[in-house]
Structure formats: C-alpha cells, structure tokens
Amino acid sequence: AYGQSDDTVTIMSNELPRSVYSRGVLRALRSMYGGQETDEAISRLMKERLLVYGPDSEDGGMPVKTFELMRQILFWTRPKIAIMDSLNSVSPPQFAMTNRKSDYAIHEIKADAFRDTCLEYGILLYSPGNMSDDMQTRLKDNPSKVSGVMLFGSKAYENAADYSFLGWRDRKVTGIQRIKRCKNRHGTSMGEVWPWVYDMQGGYYRTQLDGISQPVN
Numbered sequence: 001a002y003g004q005s006d007d008t009v010t011i012m013s014n015e016l017p018r019s020v021y022s023r024g025v026l027r028a029l030r031s032m033y034g035g036q037e038t039d040e041a042i043s044r045l046m047k048e049r050l051l052v053y054g055p056d057s058e059d060g061g062m063p064v065k066t067f068e069l070m071r072q073i074l075f076w077t078r079p080k081i082a083i084m085d086s087l088n089s090v091s092p093p094q095f096a097m098t099n100r101k102s103d104y105a106i107h108e109i110k111a112d113a114f115r116d117t118c119l120e121y122g123i124l125l126y127s128p129g130n131m132s133d134d135m136q137t138r139l140k141d142n143p144s145k146v147s148g149v150m151l152f153g154s155k156a157y158e159n160a161a162d163y164s165f166l167g168w169r170d171r172k173v174t175g176i177q178r179i180k181r182c183k184n185r186h187g188t189s190m191g192e193v194w195p196w197v198y199d200m201q202g203g204y205y206r207t208q209l210d211g212i213s214q215p216v217n
Contacts, residue, residue, distance in 0.1 A: 011054070025046060093109065114157075129149075178193050
C-alpha cells in the first residue's frame with residue numbers, strides 16, 4: 001500500500017483537477033490506517049511522497065498536455081511510480097514531426113517515447129484506458145476470450161509496456177473488480193485473474209478478499 005512503502009509517487013493529470021486526486025488519496029489513507037495516524041501525520045506523509053500536477057480551478061494549475069512537460073516533471077521529481085491519467089491527451093514529442101503521420105504511427109511514436117523516458121529515469125509509469133462497449137461486454141461475459149490490451153486501436157502501447165492488465169466489475173458479486181494479467185515482460189503467470197474488493201469507506205479497491213489474496217483461474 002502507498003502508506004506502507006517508501007516509494008514516491010507523481011500523478012500527472014490533463015483532465016481531472018488535482019484536488020480530486022489529493023482528496024481521493026487522503027480518504028484512502030485514512031481508511032488504510034484506521035485511525036492509527038492523525039490527519040496531520042497523513043498530510044505530512046502525502047507532502048513527502050506525493051506530487052500532483054494538473055488543472056486547478058483557482059490558479060489554473062499545470063495540466064500535463066505535452067510530452068515535453070511530462071518529461072520535465074519526471075526529470076525533476078524522479079518518482080518511483082508515476083501515474084498519467086490520459087495518454088491520449090498528451091501530445092506526441094515535438095521532435096517527431098507528426099503533422100503528416102497517421103494516428104496509428106503517432107501512437108507508435110508516443111509509446112516508444114514514453115517507454116524510453118521510463119527506462120532512462122527508472123520509473124514505473126501507469127496509465128489507464130477505457131475499452132469499447134463491445135469489448136467490455138465480451139470481457140464480462142467470457143474473460144478467457146480477451147487476452148490483450150490495445151489502447152486507441154494500437155498495439156504499440158502493449159508492445160512498449162512491461163506489464164498490462166484488464167479490469168472489469170463482476171456482474172454476479174457486488175463490490176468486486178476482476179483484474180486479469182495480460183502481459184508480464186519479467187515473468188510468466190499470464191491470464192491469471194484476481195478479485196479486488198471495493199472499500200466503501202476508503203473509496204479504493206484492495207487486493208484481498210476475506211483477508212486472503214485469491215487468484216481465480
């Protein structure tokens with residue numbers, strides 16, 4: 001868990017206000033600590049290990065909409081873990097000269113640029129994406145039939161990534177999110193599925209069900 005490690009985290013947003021992330025992390029940490037830490041201690045922990053860049057209703061903030069700004073932030077903050085809320089809203093690198101390139105080619109360029117930056121700075125970058133309605137239905141009906149992650153109609157991001165996962169809400173069990181491992185560049189165990197249970201108080205998913213982590217094959 002975030003509060004139980006020394007990892008530093010940088011969140012970069014180009015859509016949601018940074019206050020949404022800060023409030024969400026604060027709520028989750030309060031629940032994780034279960035009253036064993038004061039709000040002051042939790043706030044201090046967040047200041048030491050969490051940086052959030054994004055839009056702000058008061059001062060405009062710093063929406064991360066270009067590859068160059070993202071790279072600059074990562075260069076100065078050097079987190080262990082970085083989160084980008086929307087890869088598609090980040091413009092491709094200026095050096096790539098993408099004016100006459102297809103969308104598919106642009107995604108390939110962006111995927112390689114993101115990968116190279118993470119390798120250079122030693123950062124694990126996480127970015128979510130939404131599946132089409134048709135693919136979400138297939139995933140819920142028969143998850144064994146869906147084995148790959150292809151963001152924005154391009155295989156480039158999965159090819160560039162070390163890890164990829166699929167997630168969906170369980171139709172039969174309220175409050176359960178299923179996570180399927182689709183890629184692990186550094187290991188095996190492909191296709192395993194885990195249940196994540198939603199913590200109502202903290203507003204986050206935790207990886208334990210009845211106190212025991214349970215892969216579902």
